[in-house]
């Protein structure tokens with residue numbers, strides 16, 4: 543994934559009217575296009591939106607999707623919210639960590655493994671999202687199939 547530059551950051555800020563109250567929307571646009579928010583971008587946003595770095599950092603830290611480290615090519619999210627927990631997402635998470643040889647919040651090779659808190663797919667728990675696509679009733683066998691398919695689509 544490309545790294546955002548200062549010119550593009552300024553353009554995104556301007557497109558949102560350089561309004562500090564639209565910080566979340568500015569960050570969402572950056573993450574949608576680039577996948578993450580580097581530290582120097584946080585500094586620039588604070589300056590251009592007339593906010594403190596702590597203000598921007600606080601918002602970035604609050605939202606799971608506003609990563610501060612570059613993600614892998616593929617983003618695998620496993621739901622950790624209540625309905626999915628009740629249907630075995632914790633066990634599925636341990637399995638995913640073992641089979642992918644990584645921990646939640648890590649990026650290894652081309653995969654980032656992240657927790658997510660409800661994908662709106664509670665009726666089909668446990669739910670997993672891979673590269674923006676949601677899968678329901680994911681057990682270990684189905685998880686392997688989905689990951690194999692993801693790897694095959696490289």
Ligand code: FES
Pocket residue numbers: 621622623624625626627659660661662663664667668669
């Ligand atoms: S709790 Fe997992 S999709 Fe809603």
